[in-house]
Amino acid sequence: MDFTEIIGFSAAILTTAAFLPQVYKTWKTKDVSGLSLPMLLMFFIGVFLWLVYGFYKESPSMVSANAITVVSAFFLLYFKIKYSKK
Template sequence: MEIIGFIAATLTTAAFLPQVYKTWKTKDVSALSLPMLLMFFVGVFIWLIYGYYKNSPSMIVANAITLCSAFLLIYFKIKYAKTP
């Protein structure tokens, strides 16, 4: 069953990476919602904790990588936000 988790983890984590790359390259954060990113970050952190307690390597790896990606988007949103 863990192989199914790793397949799902790879797909869902990889799907998030192009957004991080695009935001990094363009520095355009206008379409990113900070409240959504913060809620997503907390949710992924909780999934990471859950994966740890379930002893699920696929959940731990996927959520650790996604947590880093979400953190980068939050950082970019704050750093590149246009102030009036």
């Protein structure tokens, strides 16, 4: 593994780990009032595109971070739709 991928994995761990507490908190409290649906949709699409880009660039750090984050973003989208007051 080269130095560039070490930097990539370090960034991947930090940015992915930073996102997980929000998913956990939303799951536990079922409070989605502070989450914006348009932001979540744009974020999900953006992370998905980063994932595709990572595959094209053959970057394990980019693929692993964005694979985890796209799943997390999907859960937040799901929670937002499921728990939003109608």
